[in-house]
Amino acid sequence: MSEPGSGAPGAGMHAIPAQPPPARRAPVLGAIGVTLAVFAAFPVLFTDPTTTSIAFFTLIFMISATAWNIFSGYSGYLALGHAVFFGSGAYAVAMSAKSWHVAGGWPVFALLPFGGLIAGAIAIPVGLVALRTRRHTFVVVTIAIFFIFQLAATNFGFTGGTSGMLFPIAPFSAANYNQPFYYVALALLVATTFVSWSVRRSRFGLQLLAIRDDEDRALGLGVKTRRVKLGAFVLSAVPVGMAGGLYFYFVGQVFPQFAFDPLFDLALALMAFLGGLGTVAGPLLGALVLESLQQYLTQTFSSDAIYLIAYGVLFLAVILILPRGVVPSIATLVRRRHAARSHPAGTMPEPRLRETAA
Amino acid sequence: MSPLIEVAGVSKAYGGVNALSDCDLEVHEGQVNGLIGPNGSGKTTLFNVITGYERIRHGKVSLQGADITNTTPDRVFGLGIGRTFQLTRLFMRLSVLENMLVATQRHEGWLRSIVRRAGSAQEKRRALELLDFVGITRLAHEPAGNLSYGQRKLLELASLLVADPAILLLDEPAGGVNPTLIKHLADRIRELNRSGKTIVVVEHNMEFVMSLCSRITVLSQGRALVSGTPAEVRSDPAVLDAYLGGEDDPSTQRQLASVAPGSAPAATVGTPPAASPRFPRPSPSEPRDDALLRLRNVTAGYGGGDILKDVTLDVPRGSITCVVGPNGAGKSTLMATISGLLRPRLGDIRFGHEVISGRTPKRILASGIAHIPQAHSLFPDMTVRQNVEMGAYTISDRALVRRRLAAVEELYPIVRDRAHVKAGSLSGGQQRLIEFARCLMLDPELILLDEPSMGLDPLTRGFVFEMVQQMNARGKTILLVEQNARAGLKLSSHGVVLENGIVRLTGSGAEVLAHPEIGALYLGGAVATAG
Numbered sequence: 021m022s023e024p025g026s027g028a029p030g031a032g033m034h035a036i037p038a039q040p041p042p043a044r045r046a047p048v049l050g051a052i053g054v055t056l057a058v059f060a061a062f063p064v065l066f067t068d069p070t071t072t073s074i075a076f077f078t079l080i081f082m083i084s085a086t087a088w089n090i091f092s093g094y095s096g097y098l099a100l101g102h103a104v105f106f107g108s109g110a111y112a113v114a115m116s117a118k119s120w121h122v123a124g125g126w127p128v129f130a131l132l133p134f135g136g137l138i139a140g141a142i143a144i145p146v147g148l149v150a151l152r153t154r155r156h157t158f159v160v161v162t163i164a165i166f167f168i169f170q171l172a173a174t175n176f177g178f179t180g181g182t183s184g185m186l187f188p189i190a191p192f193s194a195a196n197y198n199q200p201f202y203y204v205a206l207a208l209l210v211a212t213t214f215v216s217w218s219v220r221r222s223r224f225g226l227q228l229l230a231i232r233d234d235e236d237r238a239l240g241l242g243v244k245t246r247r248v249k250l251g252a253f254v255l256s257a258v259p260v261g262m263a264g265g266l267y268f269y270f271v272g273q274v275f276p277q278f279a280f281d282p283l284f285d286l287a288l289a290l291m292a293f294l295g296g297l298g299t300v301a302g303p304l305l306g307a308l309v310l311e312s313l314q315q316y317l318t319q320t321f322s323s324d325a326i327y328l329i330a331y332g333v334l335f336l337a338v339i340l341i342l343p344r345g346v347v348p349s350i351a352t353l354v355r356r357r358h359a360a361r362s363h364p365a366g367t368m369p370e371p372r373l374r375e376t377a378a
Numbered sequence: 379m380s381p382l383i384e385v386a387g388v389s390k391a392y393g394g395v396n397a398l399s400d401c402d403l404e405v406h407e408g409q410v411n412g413l414i415g416p417n418g419s420g421k422t423t424l425f426n427v428i429t430g431y432e433r434i435r436h437g438k439v440s441l442q443g444a445d446i447t448n449t450t451p452d453r454v455f456g457l458g459i460g461r462t463f464q465l466t467r468l469f470m471r472l473s474v475l476e477n478m479l480v481a482t483q484r485h486e487g488w489l490r491s492i493v494r495r496a497g498s499a500q501e502k503r504r505a506l507e508l509l510d511f512v513g514i515t516r517l518a519h520e521p522a523g524n525l526s527y528g529q530r531k532l533l534e535l536a537s538l539l540v541a542d543p544a545i546l547l548l549d550e551p552a553g554g555v556n557p558t559l560i561k562h563l564a565d566r567i568r569e570l571n572r573s574g575k576t577i578v579v580v581e582h583n584m585e586f587v588m589s590l591c592s593r594i595t596v597l598s599q600g601r602a603l604v605s606g607t608p609a610e611v612r613s614d615p616a617v618l619d620a621y622l623g624g625e626d627d628p629s630t631q632r633q634l635a636s637v638a639p640g641s642a643p644a645a646t647v648g649t650p651p652a653a654s655p656r657f658p659r660p661s662p663s664e665p666r667d668d669a670l671l672r673l674r675n676v677t678a679g680y681g682g683g684d685i686l687k688d689v690t691l692d693v694p695r696g697s698i699t700c701v702v703g704p705n706g707a708g709k710s711t712l713m714a715t716i717s718g719l720l721r722p723r724l725g726d727i728r729f730g731h732e733v734i735s736g737r738t739p740k741r742i743l744a745s746g747i748a749h750i751p752q753a754h755s756l757f758p759d760m761t762v763r764q765n766v767e768m769g770a771y772t773i774s775d776r777a778l779v780r781r782r783l784a785a786v787e788e789l790y791p792i793v794r795d796r797a798h799v800k801a802g803s804l805s806g807g808q809q810r811l812i813e814f815a816r817c818l819m820l821d822p823e824l825i826l827l828d829e830p831s832m833g834l835d836p837l838t839r840g841f842v843f844e845m846v847q848q849m850n851a852r853g854k855t856i857l858l859v860e861q862n863a864r865a866g867l868k869l870s871s872h873g874v875v876l877e878n879g880i881v882r883l884t885g886s887g888a889e890v891l892a893h894p895e896i897g898a899l900y901l902g903g904a905v906a907t908a909g
Binding site for chain 1: 452454460482491
């Protein structure tokens with residue numbers, strides 16, 4: 021599922037002599053079903069609020085890393101400013117709840133799409149500016165834009181300045197306070213993952229991957245590269261904005277230094293790298309491992325420093341052992357195993373051009 | 379008949395050097411138009427200008443009378459002009475089939491383009507038909523990065539056809555490609571032309587151009603020199619002068635003159651200059667136990683499967699050993715395996731008395747094997763001096779580096795004369811010399827030289843071959859991979875024929891060249907295994 025491009029052939033492709041790896045649709049669907057069931061049952065099985073908050077934070081990062089990957093993973097453009105959208109979404113939800121006098125509880129969740137919309141709207145001018153540059157320059161420009169937003173949130177009056185903004189109080193019972201947040205996050209995660217998967221196999225996604233491999237040639241093949249890049253940038257900002265709104269609603273208030281946190285930018289990139297850039301499953305896996313580990317270590321040792329060390333060790337290990345990230349490395353391994361099994365040594369079919377050329 | 383594409387008075391300069399100056403070109407509908415000229419005459423730049431990759435301030439490009447000057451590449455493609463690149467460009471991490479689908483022109487809404495799967499059944503069928511047309515259907519699910527050079531050329535061409543452009547601009551379709559494939563490509567181009575496509579070909583291979591094109595334009599120093607039928611162009615003395623720089627070089631003259639239009643394309647050979655008598659070549663009957671490099675049962679490949687299969691061969695000390703074979707035979711893989719970029723799966727490689735297989739590229743380099751890869755490996759934005767000094771990166775003895783640099787400068791005065799010029803601004807032949815100079819900084823015993831003549835015009839090619847012989851005369855053993863088999867083998871004391879990763883023939887250069895099966899190998903049909 022992580023690499024549909026090399027996966028199952030569609031209808032009408034039975035005439036190809038070279039068979040791709042055979043479709044294994046049923047097991048994949050089964051695995052997705054089981055995973056979903058585990059995620060859905062989690063807060064029922066583990067009701068301890070500490071555990072469920074860790075789970076909630078993990079979901080937020082799974083959403084954000086997956087959304088980040090829709091743009092950066094597929095196009096190869098490393099954006100280090102997605103906290104702009106995380107913070108903007110949070111502020112949009114907080115402000116709209118305040119000015120429209122939305123009551124705490126479920127109605128605030130209904131404002132999340134508005135937060136996503138604002139984040140997407142902000143992504144348009146940001147993208148128009150940043151996407152005029154490429155590669156390293158693009159990275160630097162996104163970081164610069166991020167700091168502009170951080171400064172703005174601290175200094176503008178309507179954001180509440182350094183004291184931030186309060187969300188309406190959620191009237192959930194103390195024992196089950198986390199659960200509504202958890203399930204809304206899970207729903208958002210499923211939707212974001214579906215979008216990521218859909219983009220990966222779509223024509224739009226193919227154009228993004230082509231841009232990653234050779235942007236100039238893609239342009240020469242009629243790909244409207246600017247439009248495609250901007251589209252993906254906006255598309256990746258929306259879920260991050262919604263996740264921002266949800267996260268800070270859970271926390272209860274939003275401050276500039278947390279809403280626009282440079283570590284958030286880095287965390288998304290690290291998670292996607294760890295799991296596998298440009299795959300659907302990679303960022304999910306990366307965020308699941310890193311965020312839950314970080315939260316667990318912080319809670320267990322009640323020290324912020326321990327997780328940074330563990331983070332570093334884990335990251336080094338992955339870079340050394342699986343430099344392309346976990347998912348692509350495993351996929352290659354599986355494919356090689358498969359190839360070795362179906363073509364024992366020496367019988368590997370050799371692409372012989374001359375037969376057809378002669 | 380008014381031309382389909384008209385280029386009028388186009389000028390383009392890079393940092394003071396005029397790539398194009400007041401250049402004109404007419405492309406006529408339904409024809410195969412040829413564009414030839416010596417290296418640096420502006421052929422590729424002209425393609426870049428037409429397709430919008432380079433913006434111009436002077437001149438005009440029109441398509442069917444409409445001004446398309448400085449139109450962006452995506453629009454130019456949308457107007458029906460597709461192009462290939464001199465150094466083939468593909469989406470290396472996408473599969474062959476995905477590469478084919480990138481250019482599909484489908485007008486659909488935003489949402490649909492995101493939600494619907496890439497490539498409708500019909501588009502995939504069309505893509506497979508086109509892969510079949512060029513002959514690489516069976517590779518449909520391979521990553522494009524795994525294809526051999528020739529297969530990449532075919533894929534690049536096929537990936538354009540998906541959008542059914544009316545005009546194809548092909549930049550050196552036959553460059554670095556074996557004669558069988560050249561013939562195959564020529565047939566494909568003719569068939570595309572018969573089906574109504576207008577084609578412009580930039581090419582160094584004279585036979586290819588002369589037999590294929592109905593109209594040829596010769597560029598020289600950024601300007602159209604002559605335009606006309608192949609016969610007219612061939613008989614024009616100005617064309618010869620453009621190629622020869624005013625000097626009379628019999629080999630190029632023969633090459634230009636001997637090709638009749640429509641004659642069956644045989645292997646094109648730019649006769650290399652005979653070895654100068656000052657540099658006696660080792661005799662072909664040299665005893666085998668004096669091998670500098672020995673490969674024993676080497677099997678190697680990338681991910682998907684073995685490319686080299688049980689390769690056993692010796693490179694005699696002091697020889698020029700030339701490896702020839704069709705595209706995809708494993709020649710570059712052989713080089714990469716020796717230099718350590720690729721670790722052999724089975725077998726061992728000995729250099730002198732040391733086993734080097736399994737060592738890192740750095741250690742192999744340090745033991746005295748330098749690899750000059752195919753295509754351009756200089757750092758284009760660094761100066762000539764910096765590039766040459768990079769060759770000595772691993773040497774910490776500054777005095778030694780200075781001595782070596784002085785020696786290299788004496789051998790190649792260009793290293794001194796153009797020391798502070800950016801390497802990327804040099805011509806193809808000059809860049810080759812800088813690559814040689816860089817590799818000599820390490821004073822290697824064995825030089826692995828992959829396709830030194832690629833992309834060079836005949837005169838420059840002859841010069842580069844002379845430099846190869848010179849290095850050999852100065853005691854370097856050279857393992858050469860050469861697409862131009864005859865030229866390569868004539869230059870070499872020993873020859874090796876590789877086909878599908880298997881060593882088919884070995885012998886002296888002359889023996890291999892004279893072997894009755896060698897023609898069959900290149901013109902189709904496998905060589906009967908000796909014995």
